[in-house]
Amino acid sequence: MIGERHWQRLALAFALAAALIWLFPYAWMLLTSLKTPQELVKAPTALPAALRFGAYAEVFRAIPVGRYLGLTTVMALSIAALQIAIALPAAYALAKLDFRLRGAAFAFLMSALLIPAELRFVPTFTLFSTLGLVNTLPALVLPFAVSAFGIFLLRQALLSVPDSLLEAARLDGASELHIVYRLLPPILAPSLAAFFLVSFVHHWNDYFWPLVMTVDDRVRTLPLGIALLREQGSGVRWHIVMAGNTLLSLPALALFGFAQKHLLRGLGSGVG
Amino acid sequence: MLVALGIFFVYPLCSALRTSFYEWDLLTPPRFVGFDNYRAIFSSGELLSSLGTTLLVSSVVVVGSLALGLALALAVHRPGWLAALARSAVFSAYVVSWVSVGLLFLWIFDADAGVVNRTLAALGLGPVKWLTSTRVAPLTVALIVIWKVTGYAMVVFLSGLSSLSPELQEAAALDGAGPFSRLRHVTLPLLRPTAAFVAITSLIASFQLFDVVRLLTQGGPVRSTTVLVYAIYEQLFRDLRVGRASALVVIFFLVLAALTWLKLRAFRAEEPA
Numbered sequence: 001m002i003g004e005r006h007w008q009r010l011a012l013a014f015a016l017a018a019a020l021i022w023l024f025p026y027a028w029m030l031l032t033s034l035k036t037p038q039e040l041v042k043a044p045t046a047l048p049a050a051l052r053f054g055a056y057a058e059v060f061r062a063i064p065v066g067r068y069l070g071l072t073t074v075m076a077l078s079i080a081a082l083q084i085a086i087a088l089p090a091a092y093a094l095a096k097l098d099f100r101l102r103g104a105a106f107a108f109l110m111s112a113l114l115i116p117a118e119l120r121f122v123p124t125f126t127l128f129s130t131l132g133l134v135n136t137l138p139a140l141v142l143p144f145a146v147s148a149f150g151i152f153l154l155r156q157a158l159l160s161v162p163d164s165l166l167e168a169a170r171l172d173g174a175s176e177l178h179i180v181y182r183l184l185p186p187i188l189a190p191s192l193a194a195f196f197l198v199s200f201v202h203h204w205n206d207y208f209w210p211l212v213m214t215v216d217d218r219v220r221t222l223p224l225g226i227a228l229l230r231e232q233g234s235g236v237r238w239h240i241v242m243a244g245n246t247l248l249s250l251p252a253l254a255l256f257g258f259a260q261k262h263l264l265r266g267l268g269s270g271v272g
Numbered sequence: 273m274l275v276a277l278g279i280f281f282v283y284p285l286c287s288a289l290r291t292s293f294y295e296w297d298l299l300t301p302p303r304f305v306g307f308d309n310y311r312a313i314f315s316s317g318e319l320l321s322s323l324g325t326t327l328l329v330s331s332v333v334v335v336g337s338l339a340l341g342l343a344l345a346l347a348v349h350r351p352g353w354l355a356a357l358a359r360s361a362v363f364s365a366y367v368v369s370w371v372s373v374g375l376l377f378l379w380i381f382d383a384d385a386g387v388v389n390r391t392l393a394a395l396g397l398g399p400v401k402w403l404t405s406t407r408v409a410p411l412t413v414a415l416i417v418i419w420k421v422t423g424y425a426m427v428v429f430l431s432g433l434s435s436l437s438p439e440l441q442e443a444a445a446l447d448g449a450g451p452f453s454r455l456r457h458v459t460l461p462l463l464r465p466t467a468a469f470v471a472i473t474s475l476i477a478s479f480q481l482f483d484v485v486r487l488l489t490q491g492g493p494v495r496s497t498t499v500l501v502y503a504i505y506e507q508l509f510r511d512l513r514v515g516r517a518s519a520l521v522v523i524f525f526l527v528l529a530a531l532t533w534l535k536l537r538a539f540r541a542e543e544p545a
Contacts, residue, residue: 015358022361044385205369
């Protein structure tokens with residue numbers, strides 16, 4: 001039988017191995033991005049002789065990093081803002097208002113949760129191409145305006161807000177609009193922050209939707225641009241691809257570092 | 273709200289259902305063909321093959337991330353910097369984009385200059401055709417997906433572990449149960465509902481795989497990694513067959529609906545605990 005002490009050691013050894021396996025690819029990416037093409041050809045697995053940032057300069061020459069970055073951020077922010085603006089009143093209605101068909105509306109919402117973007121893109125693409133919206137920012141944002149997951153998350157959080165609070169606000173003459181957009185957000189702040197982060201990161205990282213909805217450089221997002229680095233040019237390019245990849249993954253990793261707790265709450269809430 | 277949901281969720285589905293009975297290349301007007309699209313999908317074997325690939329990759333991913341996620345959760349469910357580091361490292365992969373992960377492993381598993389094959393060569397082994405052999409490529413894809421999603425499984429198991437009462441462990445320890453038998457007879461049975469939830473969630477997620485396939489293998493070699501969503505994408509953007517793609521969407525929806533029904537059952541089983 002293994003004793004407590006050994007058990008403890010075994011667990012820590014396993015944790016150490018996991019940390020190494022999960023951190024190694026990032027380290028490899030960073031190291032590769034600091035190499036010169038000559039180093040890559042001669043000894044692809046050796047350490048770089050010096051810190052050279054030439055590959056990063058190549059990335060900025062090959063694609064408009066700044067523009068992609070700006071567009072991606074605007075897109076992800078617009079989606080998250082729209083989703084919250086729509087999810088607040090919807091969640092409020094589902095949690096706090098009595099209306100006929102409320103049960104049916106909730107069941108409907110739950111079933112909408114199971115329709116991923118991968119299922120919606122064929123009809124949405126054909127609809128947008130008839131409307132001439134393909135390859136525009138609205139084509140990237142509008143299909144995600146309503147988040148069933150967001151409505152569900154906020155509705156669950158609203159259930160624990162006491163009705164007496166809302167009654168008091170109504171007696172003070174607050175309109176429903178005031179309640180939804182002024183009174184509730186501070187109370188729901190933890191859930192809102194968690195949902196905002198999950199939504200922002202998800203759409204900032206998204207590859208599928210921008211890929212199928214854009215045809216050229218006009219509204220291309222950063223993940224698409226970085227993926228393109230591999231397809232363009234010829235010869236040894238791994239240092240450039242890895243430099244681009246570092247630029248792409250740093251913001252997500254930084255956000256993760258700052259807001260790990262909120263992200264975990266958003267993701268650990270069961271759905272999604 | 274209902275109207276909005278209707279526009280964004282119900283309309284696309286109904287429209288996919290309608291389009292699936294037409295032949296349409298986006299350029300000329302659609303032509304009604306009845307069940308021809310479905311017949312073509314079933315008779316060409318492309319549905320069966322991509323469904324089979326999806327099932328293969330999904331089952332490896334589900335089993336792998338479930339076992340690894342549980343083992344990791346048990347190992348890092350303790351104080352100390354090493355456990356905290358491991359928790360953050362494993363979970364960070366879940367936050368990084370699929371594009372990053374795809375490009376990263378494309379380089380690491382590169383047949384010639386990749387670090388894995390170079391290391392194997394230094395040991396006198398290999399080279400392994402990670403992404404260019406029809407037999408290995410689906411497993412490589414599954415391995416990379418496991419690297420990416422195990423953090424989520426670990427986090428759910430960790431929250432499951434925190435909700436177990438410590439008294440139960442102490443009582444078992446007082447009764448003379450060692451760490452291993454405590455794990456086997458107390459902790460694991462109590463985590464069963466959590467495991468069911470993790471399994472079905474990652475099954476649904478791995479049925480929607482696309483990005484990593486598009487980046488790493490483009491469905492190849494010889495369609496060996498053409499998962500369902502990739503098959504739909506090809507029908508629409510390579511072959512311009514909107515009707516056929518829509519028919520695949522309808523079938524895909526039915527599969528997902530069945531899986532989600534399973535998920536709701538797992539969810540309900542978890543609640544009383």
